[in-house]
Amino acid sequence: MKNKYIDLIEQTFEFPQDEFSVVDSSLQFHDVPLMDIIKQYGTPLKITYLPKISSQIQRAKKIFNVAMAKVDYRGSYNYCYCTKSSHFSFVLEEALKNKINLETSSAYDIHIINALYDGGMLDKDTFIVCNGYKRPQYVENIAGLINNGFINTIPVIDNKEEHELLDAAIEKPCFVGIRIASEEEPKFDFYTSRLGIRYREIKNYYLEKIKPSKKFRLKMLHFFINTGIRDTAYYWNELSKCLAVYCELKKVCPELDSLNIGGGFPIKNSLAFDYDYEYMAEEIVAQIKNYCNVNGIEEPNIFTEFGSFTVGESGATLYSIINQKQQNDRELWYMIDSSFMTTLPDTWGINQRFMMLPINNWDKEYQRVFLGGLTCDSEDYYNAEAHQNAIFLPKLCPGDTQYIGFFHTGAYQESLGGYGGIQHCLIPAPKHIIIDRDKDDNEYYTRLFAKEQSYRAMMRILGY
Incomplete structure (x- = not known):
């Protein structure tokens, strides 16, 4: 028995x-x-x-680069680690061995960026994607990075008032991004994310606030789904709406060249876990390329923000x-x-x-x-x-x-x-x-x- x-x-x-x-x-x-x-x-x-952190990063890079090669995708792939998943020094140091970029969420995150730079762990051309609600200290710290020559720091505008705050603090020309206020899953108590700017308001916001500026260049459209990258009708529908906004915005903003598909891959939570990472990456890349081809625009550089996927399984x-x-x-x-x-x-x-x-x-x-x-x-x-x-x-x-x-x-x-x-x-x-x-x-x-x-x-x- x-x-x-x-x-x-x-x-x-x-x-x-x-x-x-x-x-x-x-x-x-x-x-x-x-x-x-x-x-x-x-x-x-x-x-x-620690070795699991590096292996996860290399796995994702390989998956997306193979997916891009299969459809002759002309944009680049950029891996970002979300520091909020684990701020420990040993995690960041291991992750940065793999030539990645970082995503921040609050003011104190920027002090970690400075400490990593002082320790020789990252360069000033590393992409630093600054998400989250921008309170005064966060704005000041982001401005400090940009004013000190971190040329690829991208503050992602979460609400309309942030433009004025950033403009007052930042001295040098810089990139910015705009976060889309995506719709939540039907099971949520509310319909639209409290974060970001509504789909139909993004184009006018760009034309009125960012385009006239001599300081800001819109580089990135940021798309985030709380439930992560999953093979559901909800995810594909939201991605499709995001791509429609990107294509519309690209026609009036030629310098826009990056799409951030925030919301990460899931991690293994059971011995019976089954998730086809290769299929999901290939489908995402193919849909982005196809949408851009139909609209006659260049494919964007793709950014992903993987937090739990990076460090969870370690x-x-x-x-x-x-x-x-x-x-x-x-x-x-x-x-x-x-x-x-x-x-x-x-x-x-x-x-x-x-x-x-x-x-x-x-x-x-x-x-x-x-x-x-x-x-x-x-x-x-x-x-x-x-x-x-x-x-x-x-x-x-x-x-x-x-x-x-x-x-x-x-x-x-x-x-x-x-x-x-x-x-x-x-x-x-x-x-x-x-x-x-x-x-x-x-x-x-x-x-x-x-x-x-x-x-x-x-x-x-x-x-x-």
């Missing part, structure tokens, strides 16, 4: 997979034995596997099961040694699913369980009701600690969880390590980025 955990996985999914394998009944992540990592550092533990969060509680006939709880609300806030905030797998005991029998966090909050859990599928894990054995991991957790969790700040119920932020590989022998090595948050650090924040 096949009743071991590994039998369950092999019968349900194609396994092993690119990043996962099992050796001696223990899980390996990108050929890194996680039990060795746990023995060295303990749990709870955050992991960033992350993992490991826990110990510290206890089990049978609360009724059907609900068996495994209690983790941390809190979902503080370490993986997306799991309770938006019911985000991550891949969850045991680290050890793959040769043991399994059972259905619910996962509970340490806080006293009723929302601090991860189970089938919130996440569609039942959770199965190996049965606990006395004296043998069970470890579990949540994978592809590298995007947003630290910023949403308030990294380095006050955690719910004062549950400390866990230890964080970085895993990289030696260029010569390809052996992995680890380094500690941050210790587990101390009570003294919390007391200082609280004023004690």
Whole structure:
């Protein structure tokens, strides 16, 4: 009878997979034995596997360049990393090894740009796409970049008043972009994004505000879909409307040469994940080229903004099961040694699913369980009701600690969880390590980025 955990996985999914394998009944992540990592550092533990960041960037570049070659596309492809997905220095430094561009969201992002430049990580000709609502400090910082010679900084106008603010602060001629206020999916509580300028107002806004300016040149039309690049009627309809605006605008604005299709590729959130990245890129490129050919205009340079796709799959969060509680006939709880609300806030905030797998005991029998966090909050859990599928894990054995991991957790969790700040119920932020590989022998090595948050650090924040 096949009743071991590994039998369950092999019968349900194609396994092993690119990043996962099992050796001696223990899980390996990108050929890194996680039990060795746990023995060295303990749990709870955050992991960033740096090589995955570079491989994702190179993957996307290859996909789009191949798609362009297939249809003889004449524009260029430009990869931007959205810093808001993870602002950590080690993430930006790894990403910038791949000759990419950056997208910013707020004033303090610009200080990161300056620090990276001072450290020799980027040049002044790197494209810096400045999205987000432009408050005075953000405008001032953007102007500082442009006035200091960052020639490819592109403030993307989010609302009509930003033109005057930028004009007052920027001294040199520069590029600007305009963000389209796209329509939201029907399930949203509102119809049109609060961000950007409405489709029918963009042309007149350009003619009245930007065209007469001797300082600004409209280079980019920015199109963003919250749900990301997905093969849905909604996405293709919005892309078609965006292309109609681009073609109309291009006829009165010859210097417009770039289309930013913001909203990124999805990342793998299940062993059953299925997404045809090549098809989507080829279809997007073909539709853009076809639309431009019909309208007799040049194809635009394509910019993508990939945040979660860049960094999400590099992350993992490991826990110990510290206890089990049978609360009724059907609900068996495994209690983790941390809190979902503080370490993986997306799991309770938006019911985000991550891949969850045991680290050890793959040769043991399994059972259905619910996962509970340490806080006293009723929302601090991860189970089938919130996440569609039942959770199965190996049965606990006395004296043998069970470890579990949540994978592809590298995007947003630290910023949403308030990294380095006050955690719910004062549950400390866990230890964080970085895993990289030696260029010569390809052996992995680890380094500690941050210790587990101390009570003294919390007391200082609280004023004690």
